[in-house]
Amino acid sequence: MASTRRVPFRSLLKAGRHALRTRQYSSARVSDDCDIVIVGGGPTGLALASALGSSAVSNRLRIVLVEGGDLSKVHGWSMDSDAYSNRVSSLTNASQSFLRDTGAWSHVEESRTCPMEDMEVWDGVSDARISFHASDVPTTGSTESQQMARLTENLNLQRGLLRHLKTHPEIELIDKTKVESIIRDEEEGQWPLVKLANDRILRTRLLIGADGFNSPVRSYARIPSYGWFYNTQAIVATMFHSPPSLYQNSLHTTAYQRFLPSGPIAFLPLSPTASSLVWSINPPELAQALVASASQDPSVLSSMINAAFRLPTISLKYLYDVVMDARTKGVTLDGEVITKEIRWREESHGIDGNSAYASSSTQLSQGMPSLDAASLPPLVTSIQPGTVASFPLKYNHAETYLGEGLGARTVLVGDAAHTVHPLAGQGLNQGLADVECLSKCIAEAVANGGDVGSYTALLPYAQERYTANHTIMSAVDKLHKLYSTEFEPVVWARSVGLEVLNELDIVKSAVMATAGAHSSKTTNSADAAVGINNGWSVVAKGFESYASTVKAARMASQGAVGLIGEGLQGIGRIITNSSK
Amino acid sequence: MQSILRNYIRRHATAATRQNSSVNASEISFFSKLSSQWWDEHGEFAFLHRMNPIRMQLIHEKVREMGWEDGAASEEKLSSRSALDGLKVLDIGCGGGLFSESLARQGARTLGIDASEANITIATLHSQADPNFRVSSASPSPSNLSYRQISAESLLAESGPEQYDVVCSMEVLEHVDNPADFLNSCAQLVKPGGHLFLSTIARTPLAYFLTIFTAETLLRKVTPGTHTYSKFVNPGELVEYFQNYPTSLTSKTTTSQPWISPSSSVCDLRRTEAEVRGMIYDPLRAKWHLASRTASLWGGDLVNGCNYLFWVRKPNASPSQ
Numbered sequence: 001m002a003s004t005r006r007v008p009f010r011s012l013l014k015a016g017r018h019a020l021r022t023r024q025y026s027s028a029r030v031s032d033d034c035d036i037v038i039v040g041g042g043p044t045g046l047a048l049a050s051a052l053g054s055s056a057v058s059n060r061l062r063i064v065l066v067e068g069g070d071l072s073k074v075h076g077w078s079m080d081s082d083a084y085s086n087r088v089s090s091l092t093n094a095s096q097s098f099l100r101d102t103g104a105w106s107h108v109e110e111s112r113t114c115p116m117e118d119m120e121v122w123d124g125v126s127d128a129r130i131s132f133h134a135s136d137v138p139t140t141g142s143t144e145s146q147q148m149a150r151l152t153e154n155l156n157l158q159r160g161l162l163r164h165l166k167t168h169p170e171i172e173l174i175d176k177t178k179v180e181s182i183i184r185d186e187e188e189g190q191w192p193l194v195k196l197a198n199d200r201i202l203r204t205r206l207l208i209g210a211d212g213f214n215s216p217v218r219s220y221a222r223i224p225s226y227g228w229f230y231n232t233q234a235i236v237a238t239m240f241h242s243p244p245s246l247y248q249n250s251l252h253t254t255a256y257q258r259f260l261p262s263g264p265i266a267f268l269p270l271s272p273t274a275s276s277l278v279w280s281i282n283p284p285e286l287a288q289a290l291v292a293s294a295s296q297d298p299s300v301l302s303s304m305i306n307a308a309f310r311l312p313t314i315s316l317k318y319l320y321d322v323v324m325d326a327r328t329k330g331v332t333l334d335g336e337v338i339t340k341e342i343r344w345r346e347e348s349h350g351i352d353g354n355s356a357y358a359s360s361s362t363q364l365s366q367g368m369p370s371l372d373a374a375s376l377p378p379l380v381t382s383i384q385p386g387t388v389a390s391f392p393l394k395y396n397h398a399e400t401y402l403g404e405g406l407g408a409r410t411v412l413v414g415d416a417a418h419t420v421h422p423l424a425g426q427g428l429n430q431g432l433a434d435v436e437c438l439s440k441c442i443a444e445a446v447a448n449g450g451d452v453g454s455y456t457a458l459l460p461y462a463q464e465r466y467t468a469n470h471t472i473m474s475a476v477d478k479l480h481k482l483y484s485t486e487f488e489p490v491v492w493a494r495s496v497g498l499e500v501l502n503e504l505d506i507v508k509s510a511v512m513a514t515a516g517a518h519s520s521k522t523t524n525s526a527d528a529a530v531g532i533n534n535g536w537s538v539v540a541k542g543f544e545s546y547a548s549t550v551k552a553a554r555m556a557s558q559g560a561v562g563l564i565g566e567g568l569q570g571i572g573r574i575i576t577n578s579s580k
Numbered sequence: 581m582q583s584i585l586r587n588y589i590r591r592h593a594t595a596a597t598r599q600n601s602s603v604n605a606s607e608i609s610f611f612s613k614l615s616s617q618w619w620d621e622h623g624e625f626a627f628l629h630r631m632n633p634i635r636m637q638l639i640h641e642k643v644r645e646m647g648w649e650d651g652a653a654s655e656e657k658l659s660s661r662s663a664l665d666g667l668k669v670l671d672i673g674c675g676g677g678l679f680s681e682s683l684a685r686q687g688a689r690t691l692g693i694d695a696s697e698a699n700i701t702i703a704t705l706h707s708q709a710d711p712n713f714r715v716s717s718a719s720p721s722p723s724n725l726s727y728r729q730i731s732a733e734s735l736l737a738e739s740g741p742e743q744y745d746v747v748c749s750m751e752v753l754e755h756v757d758n759p760a761d762f763l764n765s766c767a768q769l770v771k772p773g774g775h776l777f778l779s780t781i782a783r784t785p786l787a788y789f790l791t792i793f794t795a796e797t798l799l800r801k802v803t804p805g806t807h808t809y810s811k812f813v814n815p816g817e818l819v820e821y822f823q824n825y826p827t828s829l830t831s832k833t834t835t836s837q838p839w840i841s842p843s844s845s846v847c848d849l850r851r852t853e854a855e856v857r858g859m860i861y862d863p864l865r866a867k868w869h870l871a872s873r874t875a876s877l878w879g880g881d882l883v884n885g886c887n888y889l890f891w892v893r894k895p896n897a898s899p900s901q
Contacts, residue, residue: 033711189709205710404622448633449662449682451710455621456629459866 031185031203034062035452036442037194038208039179039217041067041074043089043154044414044431045210046161047104051439053168054102057446064172064202066194071175075162077155081112084238086387088268088276089157090116090149090255090425095432099157103167108152108160114269115147117253120375124260124313129375149425151255151268151276174200182207182220184406191453192220192409206453207403207410208438210431213396215416221403223412227396227419230480232263233287234393234422235279237294238384239305241377243272256377258309260316262286264480265308266425267377274384275377277305278422280393286320287390289327294388299335301388302380306359307342309377315345394419395477397470401462402455409453411461413438420473421480430472434465618676618702624802625678627795627868628751631779631859632682634870635750635889638857639664639777642891643746646775649852664688667745670769672732673752677703677725684725685712688746692727693735700729732765741768748777754811763821767839773896777889779859783812784885791886815856815884816846822854822892837895846884852893859887 036052038045049065052058079085091099091113099105122129134146165171178197185191185203194202209217218225244252252275256267263280270276281287294301300323307319322341326333342359351357356373396419403410414431438461444450445457452458621629643663665687671680674692676699684690694700704727707713713725730738732749747770756762770776781787788809796804822839840854849855851873858871870889 185709189706191709203711444633448636449664449685450632451681451685454629456626456632463865 031193031201034064034202034204036061036063036206036208037192037202037204038063038065038210039194040210040212040414040416041065041069041071041173041175042210042212042414043158043161043428044435045208046158046165047099047102047432048208048210048413048435048439049171049173050104050161050164050168051098051102051435052442053165053171054104055439055443057443058168058170060446061442061452062172063170064174064204066177066179066196066202067173067175068178069175071162071173074155074158075166077159082271082274083384084112084270084274084276084387085153085155086236086238086276086384086389087154088151088236088270088278089154089428090268091152091157091432092149092429093147095429096150098432098436102164104161104164107163109156112156112270113150113152114271115253116149116151116255116269117147119148119255119257121257122259122375124258124316147253151270153270154428179211179216182216190406190408204453205409205451206442206458209410209412209416210414212415213394213419215412217410218398218412218416221407221410221412222405223398223400223403223407223410225396225398227394230280230282230393230395230421231284232280232282232393233284233390235277235281235287235290235301235388235390237277237301237389238270238387239267239275239277239302239380240273240382240384241275241380244378252378254374254377256309260308261313262316262320265305267305267309279305279308280422284392285327286324289323291388291390292327293323293333294383296332297335298383298385298388300333300338302383303335303338303342303359305380307345310351310357310359311342311345312349315349318345393421395421395473397473401466402458404455408455411438411458417465418469418473421476426472426476430469433468434461437461437464618678618699619706624806625676627801627861628675628678630861630866631750631868631887632679634859634868635679635748635777635779636682636686637870638855638889638891639746639748639775642775642777642855642893643667646773646852646893650773662686662688664746668743668771669746669748670735670744672747672749672766673755674703674727675699677706677727679748679750680725680727681707681710681713683748684723687724689724690726692725693730693732694727695729695731697729700727703727732762732769736765736768739769742771742774744769744774745771746775746777750777750779751781753778753780753813754807756811759811759813760821763818764825767822767825767894770894772894774894776892776894778818778891779887779889781807781812781887782814782885783809784814787812787886815888815890818890818892819844819846819849819854819856839892839894854890854892856884857889857891858884859889861887 038048045065045067049063052061052063096105099108117134119132120129121132132148134148165173174196177200180195180197183193183195185193192204192207194204194207196202207217207220209215209221211217252269252272255269258265263282265279266277268276268278279287281290290301290304304319304323308316311319319338319341322338323333325331346353346358356376359379398412398417401412401417413434415427417434418430420427420430438458441458441461442452444460445452445454450457617623618625620626640663647663663686664683667688669683669688669690671683671690671692674680674694677692680690680692680703692700692703694703707723707725707727713723728735747766749766753759753762766776766778781791791802792807792809795802796806819840823842823844825839841850844850844853846856855873857873860869860871861867862869868887871884
């Protein structure tokens with residue numbers, strides 16, 4: 001170092017000029033110059049490419065998307081109209097209007113999607129219940145159909161985005177090609193160099209990590225991330241059931257979610273006869289046991305799903321033990337055994353055979369449905385073969401979304417930036433909101449002649465999205481923790497909480513931001529973002545007061561013990577006094 | 581800007597001895613490090629980096645508006661990608677090239693000049709890392725961005741007057757020793773009907789408090805000594821200068837029509853002649869805002885009392901009246 005400093009300043013200037021001249025001669029580079037390289041062809045990466053493609057910036061920037069998998073498989077994906085892929089997301093109205101604005105939505109097969117108009121949520125321990133209806137949400141556009149979100153298979157969305165990208169050939173898609181390494185261009189400007197498995201090297205102004213939880217872009221940018229595993233696995237599957245009876249709403253557009261101590265179980269409508277399951281289970285071994293037994297006899301899983309929505313938690317626990325027992329002993333679990341067990345449990349709980357809480361498949365959709373039918377999902381009759389899968393749940397948030405210093409010219413979106421518990425169905429929506437904000441930021445930088453890879457150009461994205469995502473993520477995380485306990489005062493407080501929630505329309509609308517219900521007519525996205533944030537802040541505040549309620553409940557119960565204690569002492573005193 | 585640079589050169593140059601050396605890779609990397617100071621978006625120049633969008637906003641607005649006013653620009657031209665496309669633009673006191681690069685990306689044929697050789701080297705090195713500006717043997721078309729180490733006065737003497745559609749000089753005026761001479765050189769380089777954009781700081785207690793006391797003394801975000809209060813220039817002084825411009829001394833080539841009508845004041849400038857727009861920094865969003873034109877009507881002292889942009893247009897060669 002010292003020797004480099006011992007050079008006269010004048011000669012340094014000369015050296016610089018010389019360097020410039022030599023650089024000009026050696027500029028026959030092997031690397032490809034790009035303005036934007038997106039790593040990852042999942043829903044977020046594709047949505048970003050499609051948003052950039054539909055904006056004017058694509059004429060002025062060279063944009064490349066790199067994906068390790070085979071995108072032609074996604075592009076050519078098709079399924080019978082009565083079968084559904086197991087990965088389903090609930091797209092909020094905000095996400096849908098963004099996709100409409102970019103022109104991608106028209107390429108999504110809408111007949112395979114299903115509006116979510118109502119939502120039934122209840123506590124598995126206390127049975128306290130809250131109902132959400134899309135009509136509760138104040139909308140600015142009166143003609144819009146009332147929906148809280150639209151359930152869409154991820155593959156349907158990805159295929160739609162790819163079809164949309166076909167109309168923007170200026171955006172280069174490189175698939176079946178892994179990113180081998182990412183290094184810095186030490187010679188010039190320290191721009192990122194993306195080395196592909198086919199030996200191509202992309203030198204890029206801006207490197208976007210849409211590359212998921214284990215993001216290589218995040219590692220390159222040296223951005224630390226913070227999080228934990230929930231010790232929980234989620235089971236997904238496509239479930240078949242009978243259509244709603246003629247006496248009920250003719251379309252099945254209600255989502256159901258029951259918070260069990262083992263984790264929330266959700267029933268998401270896809271068509272009148274098919275729904276999607278997302279069942280978070282703690283411990284993960286139980287989830288694996290269920291998946292294993294489903295592979296031997298699928299009726300075990302359908303019976304267990306029906307029971308999980310209906311039986312008291314104490315009996316569910318017993319059924320879990322049966323499943324785990326079979327797994328540890330290596331015994332094949334017979335669907336008949338489980339069905340019998342459930343029927344016996346129902347009888348012992350005094351559940352009437354004609355009630356919606358009975359899962360005996362004898363009384364299916366014949367005649368008048370029982371009065372409580374609307375509060376429970378339809379009975380699952382079978383599971384679509386090959387759709388049962390499970391994956392671990394985690395919470396993870398990158399410390400920042402923008403690379404700095406040696407990791408400059410990088411930005412993270414979607415799961416690479418944040419991973420959240422799926423109970424509120426926010427993961428993909430957060431990713432799409434990231435994409436919307438980032439593409440606007442890029443367009444603005446281009447309009448001002450800015451460098452789209454510069455920290456200054458990207459700062460508004462990080463400012464807006466970090467706070468928004470953090471608010472949602474901590475609220476969802478708290479929700480998960482709150483509902484995974486059976487501790488009495490907490491259960492009492494939360495049942496009161498839910499019932500109180502049911503009464504408070506304002507708080508309710510805020511919670512509905514969870515399901516994504518805010519006006520699809522919102523044209524001013526800044527307002528929309530504020531709306532969402534406000535909603536979530538209300539939720540977060542709700543949790544704060546909630547926590548204090550729990551504390552109060554604890555104190556009250558201790559107080560009660562104290563009172564009884566004092567009462568006994570008093571009685572004791574009376575007795576001793578009288579005996580004297 | 582130039583005094584920042586003086587500190588800067590002092591910092592790096594004092595370490596040097598008289599020993600001579602041949603060119604080697606470590607020297608190049610040394611220059612890259614110098615460059616990274618100007619281009620360090622977290623450092624002293626962060627405020628300037630963030631100022632670029634609103635500088636560009638005003639340039640776009642005025643160039644487009646005047647094109648429409650003249651009726652010269654067709655509908656397509658107005659709606660096309662950039663108002664600066666193809667224009668000849670001079671950036672005086674370009675420093676590390678922060679704003680010159682933005683201008684060139686907008687399609688302007690941009691020349692950045694600076695009195696400092698170090699700045700020009702830094703600016704050139706930085707632009708050469710960017711494929712937008714890289715001169716390569718493969719593509720014969722020259723880059724639309726170039727830099728020269730030359731003062732405005734020397735450039736004027738060398739190339740003659742009326743060379744540029746747009747002349748801008750951002751955050752320079754408050755650092756020059758003789759503002760009147762400097763403004764004269766800037767003004768002469770503008771083509772008739774062309775635009776002159778300046779940004780600087782007003783000489784007000786507010787400006788002292790924000791730019792010297794807060795930024796330099798209190799927060800040390802900017803190297804102490806960067807700004808000198810007495811060198812700050814008020815919007816009224818600029819307006820007055822161009823009301824009396826060209827003076828009998830300077831008008832050898834231009835018409836005698838003043839650039840700004842003598843009857844107007846800072847508060848009621850003609851939309852086609854000049855404009856003063858305050859720049860307000862929002863520390864929470866780390867973003868500069870451009871005050872509206874009408875803001876100077878009601879709160880001129882406050883809105884334009886610190887950093888501001890000034891635009892003035894050179895009258896067309898043949899006076900319309």
